[in-house]
Structure formats: C-alpha cells, structure tokens
Amino acid sequence: MKDSTNRPLRLGTRRSALAMAQSGQVAEAVRELTGRPVELVEITTYGDTSREHLAQIGGTGVFVSALRDALLAGDIDFAVHSLKDLPTAQPESLTLAAIPVREDPRDALIARDRLTFEELTADPDRVARIGTGSPRRMAQLNAWARALGRHIETVPIRGNIDTRIGFVEKGELDAVVLAAAGLTRIGRIDEAAQLLSPDVVLPAPGQGALAIECAAANAELAATLAELDDPETRAAVTAERSLLAALEAGCSAPVGALADLSPSSRLRSSRGRPKADEQAVTELHLRGVVGTTDGSTLVQLSTTGHVPASPDETSVPQQLGRELAVEMLAKGAAGLMGERAL
Ligand SMILES: NCc1[nH]cc(CCC(=O)O)c1CC(=O)O
Numbered sequence: 001m002k003d004s005t006n007r008p009l010r011l012g013t014r015r016s017a018l019a020m021a022q023s024g025q026v027a028e029a030v031r032e033l034t035g036r037p038v039e040l041v042e043i044t045t046y047g048d049t050s051r052e053h054l055a056q057i058g059g060t061g062v063f064v065s066a067l068r069d070a071l072l073a074g075d076i077d078f079a080v081h082s083l084k085d086l087p088t089a090q091p092e093s094l095t096l097a098a099i100p101v102r103e104d105p106r107d108a109l110i111a112r113d114r115l116t117f118e119e120l121t122a123d124p125d126r127v128a129r130i131g132t133g134s135p136r137r138m139a140q141l142n143a144w145a146r147a148l149g150r151h152i153e154t155v156p157i158r159g160n161i162d163t164r165i166g167f168v169e170k171g172e173l174d175a176v177v178l179a180a181a182g183l184t185r186i187g188r189i190d191e192a193a194q195l196l197s198p199d200v201v202l203p204a205p206g207q208g209a210l211a212i213e214c215a216a217a218n219a220e221l222a223a224t225l226a227e228l229d230d231p232e233t234r235a236a237v238t239a240e241r242s243l244l245a246a247l248e249a250g251c252s253a254p255v256g257a258l259a260d261l262s263p264s265s266r267l268r269s270s271r272g273r274p275k276a277d278e279q280a281v282t283e284l285h286l287r288g289v290v291g292t293t294d295g296s297t298l299v300q301l302s303t304t305g306h307v308p309a310s311p312d313e314t315s316v317p318q319q320l321g322r323e324l325a326v327e328m329l330a331k332g333a334a335g336l337m338g339e340r341a342l
Contacts (some may be wrong), residue, residue, distance in 0.1 A: 006036055006037070007036070007311040008036065008037040008038060008077040009030060009034065009036055009038045009039070009040065009077045009078065009221075009301050010038075010039050010040050010041050010075070010077045010078075011023055011026070011027050011040050011041065011077070011078055011079065011080065011233075011272065012041050012043045012067045012070045012071065012076035012078070012079040013042060013043065013067075013079070013080065014039070014042070014043060014044070014063065014067070014073070015042045015044070016160045016161075016190045017064070017160065017162065017186045018072065018082075018160065018161055018163065018182050018185055018186055019080075021185040021186050021187075022080050022185055022210055023040055023080045024084070025185070026100070026210065026212060026228070026318045028034045028082045029100075030078075030225070030228070030336060031230055032138070032254065033224065033227055034224060035098050040317070041070070041076050042067050043067055043070050043076070043077070043285075044066065044123060050204070050282055052256050054269070063082070063085045063090060064079075064081050064083070064085055064086055065080040066088070067081065067106075067172075067213075068091070068094060068213070071094060071213065071214065071215050072093060072094070072215060077096070077214060077218065078213060078214040078221065078225060079161060079213050079214075080181075080211070080213075081163040081210065081211045081213060082206075082210065082211075082212055082213055083099065083158075083206035083207075083210060083237055084179075084204070084205060084206040084207045084208075084209070084232040085240075086203040086204075086211055088241050088244055088245035089245070092207070092216060093215065093216050093217075094213050094214070094215060094216055094258075095213065095215070095218075095222045095229070096213055096229075097188065097212050097213065097214050097221070097222040097223075097225035097226050098211075098212040098226055098227070098228040098229040098305075099209055099210065099211055099212070099229055099230060099233050099234045099237060099319025100209075100210055100212070100228050100230055100233065100238075101230040101231065101233055102181075102208045102209040102230070102232070102237070103180070103181035103184055103185070103208040103209070104180040104181055104184065104195070104208055105180075105181065105198075105202060105203045105207045105208035105209075105258055106179075106180045106196055106197070106198060106201075106208075107137065107177050107178065107179060107180065107193045107196045107207075108178055108179070108180040108183055108189070108192035108194065108195050108196065109175055109176075109177055109192065109193050109194040109195075109196060110165055110168055110172050110175060110176050110177075110178060110191055110192055110193060110263045111174060111175035111193045111194070111225070112168055112171070112175065112185075114193040114334070115175075115193060116143065116172075116193055116194045117141075117175075117194060117196070118148065118180055120148070120174055120175055121145055121148060121150035121151070121152055124150070124151075124224075126171075127151045127152060127153050127176050128152045128153070128175065129152070129153045129155050129173050129175075130152055130153070130154055130155065130173065130174060130176065130177065131154075131155045131157040131164065131167050131168075131173040131175070131176040131177075132154060132155075132156070132176065133156050133157055133158040134155065134177075134204070135254040135293045136202075136204060136224040136254040136255060136256050136289075136291075137154075137177050137201065138154040138198065138254070138291050138293040138294075138295070139203065139289075139290075139291035139294075139295050139298065140201040140254075140289065140291065140295065140298070141154055141177065141201065141257060141295070141305075142294050143153060143259040143291060143296075144200050144201065144294065144295070144305070145295065145297050146295050146296070148188055151308065154293070155173060156172070157176065161178060161182055161183065161188070164176045164178060165178070165188070165191065173238050174336060177191075177196070177201075177305065178303050179204075179207050179208065180192065180208070181207065181208035185206075191205055192254075197312035198258050198314075201256070202256030202257060202258050202287055202288070202289045203256060203257075204255075204257075205240035205241050205243065205244040205255065205256075205257040206237045206240055206241055209233055209237050210226045211235075212225050212228060212318070222332065231313070232261050232282070234314065235261060235282070235284060235307055235313060235314060235317045236258075236259035236260070236261055236284070236317070237259070238314045238317040238318055238321070239257075239259040239284060239286045239317035239318070239321045240257040240258065240286070240321065241326075242317065242321025242322055242325075243255075243257045243286065243288050243321035243322075243324050243325050244257060244321075244325070245321070245327065245331070246321060246322045246325030247288075247325045247334075249334060252294060254291050254292070254336070255288070255289070255290050256287075256288065257286065257287065257288045257289070257321075258287050258288040259284055259285065259286045259287075259317065259320075260284070261282050261283065261284050261285075261307070262282065262283050262285070263282060263283075265339045272322055281306040281307060281309060282306070282307045282308075282309055283305075283307075284305050284306070284307045284316070284317060285302060285303075285304045285305060285307060286302060286303050286304070286305075286317075286320050286321065286322060286324055287300070287301075287302040288300070288301055288302070288324050288325070288328055290328060290333040290336050291296040291336055292336055294342045297332075297336060299328050299331045299332055299336060301324060301327050301328050301331065302324070303320055303323060303324045303327070305319070305320040306315075308335060311329075
C-alpha cells in the first residue's frame with residue numbers, strides 16, 4: 001500500500017455477534033494485506049435498538065445507515081456489511097470496494113429434535129410453528145407446506161441469531177429459519193437440522209456475501225481493499241440485486257434470488273481450437289421468486305446468460321437481473337409485492 005503511515009485503519013462494526021465475527025475476519029484479511037493494524041470501532045444502528053418488526057420499520061438499510069454516516073463523517077475508514085442488508089441504490093459518496101468470496105447462500109432450519117421440515121410437518125394433528133420475520137421466508141415456507149399438503153404456522157419474530165435460536169431452545173417455537181452464512185460465521189452451523197435447497201427456498205439477494213465499503217473520496221484505500229474482491233461473487237450478487245432493484249422492492253419484501261456461476265466450455269467464437277484472443281465465458285443462472293406471504297401464489301422464474309471472464313464484468317449480470325424482473329412483472333409479480341403484511 002502506498003500510504004506509508006502506520007496509523008491503524010478504523011473498521012466500523014455493529015456489536016452483534018454476527019457483525020463482530022464478520023468484521024473480525026475482514027480485519028484480519030486487511031491486516032495481512034496492508035501490514036497495518038486494524039482497529040474495530042463499535043457503532044450502534046437503529047436496526048439494533050428497535051423492537052419493531054423489520055417489515056414495519058421498512059427493512060431497507062436500517063442496519064447500515066449509522067455505519068455509513070460514520071464513514072462520511074470520517075469517524076471510520078471502512079465498514080463491513082452483510083450485502084443482503086444493503087439498499088440496492090449505491091450512494092455516489094461511498095464505494096463498494098470489495099465483495100469477498102461468498103459463504104453458503106442457503107437458508108437453514110433449526111428445529112426441535114433436529115427435525116427436518118418434512119418431519120416437522122408430518123403430523124397432521126400438530127401444526128408446526130415456524131419463526132421468521134422475513135416475508136420472503138414466510139412466502140416460500142408456506143408454499144412448501146402447501147405443496148406437501150401440510151399445515152404450518154409462520155410466526156413473525158426478530159432479534160439477533162442467538163435470540164432466534166432461543167425460541168426453539170425454550171420450546172416456544174418448533175423451528176426457526178436463519179441464513180446458513182450467519183450461523184457459520186458465529187460458529188453455530190452444526191445446530192442446523194437442514195439446509196434448505198434453493199429449489200424450495202430461494203435466499204435473499206446477496207445472502208451470504210459481505211460488502212466492504214469506504215468513502216469514495218478515499219480512492220487509495222478503495223484500491224487496496226479491492227484486492228479482497230471476488231469477481232464471481234460480485235457477478236452473482238450483481239445479478240441478484242439488479243433483479244431486486246428492477247422489481248422496485250425493499251429487502252423486507254418477499255423477493256428471493258440466487259445466481260449460480262459455472263465455468264462454461266463455450267467460447268466466444270466457438271469453432272475449432274481456442275485462439276489466443278478468445279475468451280472463456282462463465283454461465284450465469286439466475287433464479288428469482290416473489291410471492292404472497294401465505295404462499296398461495298409464487299411467481300418463480302429463471303434465466304441463463306453468458307458472462308465474459310473479465311474481472312470487472314458486471315453489465316451482463318445487471319442486464320440479466322433486469323430482464324428477469326421484466327418477465328416476473330409480466331407474470332404478475334408487482335401485485336404480489338404490494339402485500340407487505342406479516
Ligand atoms: N437480516 C439480518 C441478517 N443479515 C445477514 C444475515 C446473515 C448472514 C448473511 O446473509 O450474510 C442475517 C441473519 C439472517 O438472515 O439469518
């Protein structure tokens with residue numbers, strides 16, 4: 001790094017176990033990268049103190065605004081966010097310097113007696129009560145139960161990961177659904193009874209990915225942090241967030257999305273042996289879902305595109321997301337998103 005000072009870099013973080021875990025991991029990576037000490041600065045956000053349900057306080061950005069204020073005020077040098085908590089519109093004053101390699105994007109079920117969803121819902125005389133504050137999870141869990149011909153009750157809850165698992169430990173709920181990535185980061189993934197297949201429950205756009213952000217004015221730091229970026233993760237989450245943005249939905253809306261990238265043998269000019277100027281492409285498969293929280297209606301579509309294997313390629317993923325949104329809107333997605341009730 002060109003900045004020869006050894007002043008510690010200040011990393012702003014929320015104080016939850018999850019935020020501390022992910023900030024701690026990024027702090028270590030930045031220390032290794034720069035040789036500079038990294039100091040954690042605790043910031044309290046409205047999302048941490050409010051007792052309201054996420055859907056009621058609007059969801060979008062409640063966890064990030066205090067960190068962003070601190071970045072713009074120069075109180076901290078960079079911040080680590082869960083990408084899925086970031087609003088899709090990026091302020092010009094801030095740079096998403098790096099999106100590191102993504103953790104498992106799936107949702108996980110934590111259930112009494114370590115039962116799976118199928119086992120939990122098997123007894124027709126006992127309606128399983130499953131806790132989640134996420135309309136996206138409610139919609140898909142209810143749709144899954146309907147498809148199995150079973151009944152569940154989704155119970156709106158919120159709180160940090162420990163609090164949510166506590167509902168099951170105390171016997172107040174039969175199960176809760178959480179992001180596998182969060183459980184992994186705080187070292188509790190072993191308690192998951194089941195990882196929910198994206199064929200049944202699509203995660204939130206960007207779930208499992210982190211975003212490392214700094215002030216746009218701090219171009220030198222942004223360039224340094226960019227070394228922690230994973231282009232494949234960035235391409236995938238760009239497609240997912242582009243879909244979300246084009247659906248004009250906040251993060252509390254019942255929108256699920258997941259992009260998978262797979263190396264493709266298809267070459268840009270496909271005949272004969274690859275020539276030096278031919279570029280390999282990556283196949284990007286994007287799935288999206290919108291539904292009513294009762295699971296009675298889901299609009300679920302997917303699309304596939306080819307992303308050139310250049311490091312900063314985000315225009316194709318962006319376009320794919322927009323195209324899928326248009327198709328979903330044509331199938332009635334807009335009407336479903338109007339529904340915000342829990
Ligand atoms: N909305 C809260 C939130 N933000 C990020 C994660 C988990 C980690 C991630 O997705 O990166 C969670 C908890 C959860 O949904 O269970």
